[in-house]
Amino acid sequence: MYIVTAKEMYGIDHYTMQELGVEGKLLMENAGRAICLKLENLIEKTSRICVIAGSGNNGGDGFVIARTLLNNNYHVHVVQAVPDEKITGDALYHKNLYKNCGGTVTVIKEAEIIRELVSDADIIVDAMVGIGIRGKLREPLAGIVRFLNQTEKFVVSIDIPSGLPADEGLTDFTAVEADCTFIVGAPKTSAFLEHSASFYGEWEMVSIGFPPLALRKYSKRMLWNEGNFQESMPKRKLNSHKGDHGRGLVIGGSTEMPGSIAMSVKAALKAGSGLITAATTEKVIQMIAPVSMESTFLALSEKNGYLANHTFPVDSYDAIAIGIGMGRYEETRDLVRYVLEQAKCPVIIDADGLYHIKSDLSMIKKRSDPTIVTPHPGEMAMLLDISVPELLKEPFRYAAEFAGKYNVYVVLKGKYTIITAPDGRQAVNTTGNPGLAKGGSGDVLTGISLAMAMQDQSIFEALCNACFIHGKSADLLVANEHSFYDLLASDVIKGITDVYRTFS
């Protein structure tokens, strides 16, 4: 499923109409009809429905919905929140069809009377504004939105909750807080931003006839779901041996933080790596060996419980993860630099490793093999020299700019984890839950990512699948024996079993 900006949606729309010859009226009919098929499952046959229509094509969708419901014997009424002369083009065509079928319309000039007009309605369909919103909502629409947000009635928004921007970048808006939203054609980026996603309520996308070639042409962003996971995950050959599944190295750990590297190692093995070596201090090896029985160890020299600068061969690995629990010292920074310069395989940089590259980002830019950074918002903001709120306003743009500028893959972790490739392709992960907001969760994701980077798939797919597995494991655990409260990172490692058993 593609994710679009308003501009991209208009591009897709224009292409479908001009190049492929599909008329706008037909797209609008498709949208309204597809939405009604879904809506009728949500409402009673006796429900009274009030459609609030605006001036643009979003209002046009509202008129198609009103006509379809009317023709299916529902009790429906349209409140038009703009003067008659504002309804033009395809929207006017569909308004006329609705009226020709016996539909009724009340035109309102002031927001106040909306209370009275919807007093007997059970369901309110919000078709005031969609992706055509410019700036903050004006009156009387803003007043209607304020009313809708304090009413108990069930509010269904069409395409976008009216007033909400389709794109990232704006946080000051008045918008409908919908109970549910039927998104037209493709979800918009605002459905995946922390400050705006909740306005959509539950959402579902309806297809209205945009061909995949049009979507592909305009959007580089997608939602990574079960279908993508199942299609792209390499199948295991029955006659394969451990050498086929990757030899990985995890570098990190300190006496203060021995557990994190153990988690990454375990997760990497559980997710399907053939061989994993943990490169850490002698003391950490002693501490984690009893719980990391399946891995091998490489003892590196230490200084005050942390890894010291060290040169050792890094060329016999298929992928490397570095940074976990390693601390932020000059010696550990030199170690990160050494590995980034020497390793001729994909390198994943996490946790303290991210602080080290910040001091000299040319460390990552110079590399010719894939480099992957896996920051949470605080780390990403640190890398970009901006605040976390600034980052969260436009995470898609910031991640894409960083990935392009430094030629790296970025896994920006969060409720909506965004995976970005250096060429600008982006995916939003669909799995995961609040149970993952706990220490160790990131270490597990790094381990799974390491395993995925060594399987037969592109790095972009590998990272999308790693995030999918990590979140899905947590989802299955919470759906069965665990809760958001008690879920531990070590449970998530165990849960990988169920993900594989369910989906492969």
Ligand SMILES: NC(=O)C1=CN([C@@H]2O[C@H](COP(=O)(O)OP(=O)(O)OC[C@H]3O[C@@H](n4cnc5c(N)ncnc54)[C@H](O)[C@@H]3O)[C@@H](O)[C@H]2O)[C@H](O)CC1
């Ligand atoms: N290709 C598609 O995606 C299709 C989408 N459909 C629906 O059409 C809308 C987009 O339609 P458009 O006419 O371009 O814009 P809107 O209806 O969203 O809004 C424009 C309308 O709103 C007024 N307006 C703009 N800003 C404000 C404001 N701040 N305050 C008040 N009023 C405002 C402006 O004057 C315009 O009149 C899309 O979301 C889908 O729902 C098609 O039906 C099918 C194809």
Ligand SMILES: [K+]
């Ligand atoms: K709307």
